[in-house]
Amino acid sequence: MPDYALENAHGGRVAGVDEVGRGPLAGPVIAAAVMFLSGVPGALADRLDDSKKLKPKVRQQLYDALHVTPGVLIGVAGASVAEIEHYNILRASWIAMQRAVGRLPQSPELVLVDGNAAPDFGCPAQCVVGGDAISLSISAASVVAKVVRDRLMTRLARRWPGYGWDRNAGYGTAIHRAALMADGVSPHHRAAFGTVRRIMQASVSPSSPQSAEQPSC
Template sequence: MPPHFLTEIRVLRDGARPVAGVDEVGRGPLAGPVAAAAVILDPDRLPDGVDDSKALSAKAREAAFERIAASALAIGVAFASVEEIDGLNIRQASLLAMARAVAALHVAPGFVLVDGRDLPALGCPGEAIVKGDALSLSIAAASIVAKVLRDRQMRRLAALYPHYGFETNAGYGTRAHLAALQAHGPTPFHRMSFAPLRTARG
């Protein structure tokens, strides 16, 4: 069942407004940044077709992205670089990207709903919700925005580094991607702190 707006309604009734949903994508890939998005939906103009980004096809995500962009009160997007991922660790880099996404909103949220177990550094109250992208419409919207924009960035990287299949694997360690690493070595956008890259580096 697609996520609903009930969590947001509870928060709004408690007087905290507006409510932002936050999610990140790209924790698991061997290459590319972590992307995060923060979305403040308009309670009077909730977009159709919004679901956990993992439950949608690429075409459905793109369509939902356009509806979110057309109706949301505010959208903030941010990234944590490969250097930050390797220098901090993937958990801390993900929290950094989410904090940046909230800071990028042109409307300051009164409350933030975050997918996962941890809250990033926020300038307002917030709540972490496990599997939030399946439970909160705002978090689901953020997951779609982050996924669409990260996939677009990986397609741009694919044009620069055509051997690795970034346009289809989004940096994940598919068999073809691992074979390309064996044949061509890593790019500057590979996460050297991740196995098998860490192991290969010795």
């Protein structure tokens, strides 16, 4: 379970940052920054974890609790599909992270980032591999980003129902891939992703062999 050791070791204003949505075939990437001004209340500390390990109902409960707990500062931002196409997914993720930190009501003195590289936040940053399972600030950020992105994809699914985004959040499930083959690419698909490009090529030329799948997409 994550703890508050990294934040306590610094002793100042520390924000945890995480992003959600690097792997999907559709939709924006969303980042969140969370900063606890007076430590993490026990009720939250006992339940926070990597958002991928939590059930949707628990994520929603934690999201709501974070937004009503005094001393919890939250910033949320995204990078659009157009920005993902223009910059690439890594740089777009960094842009979303920078925007999320910039939307915090107070500036942090240190940013803890989930991963092994970080953009410039205008203050010191510390990379924490697997940080959403190590730092409570990062795990809180992962929960907020996940809930926000899932809600967004559910809204988009009402306008583009065939792809199942309300269930797969834009990831390349069998239903999503089949819809891409049948219905083509929507304005919210990441057309530059190799997976999307290959599916579309296969839909035009069904007899042509598909190239090997790239795990990063």
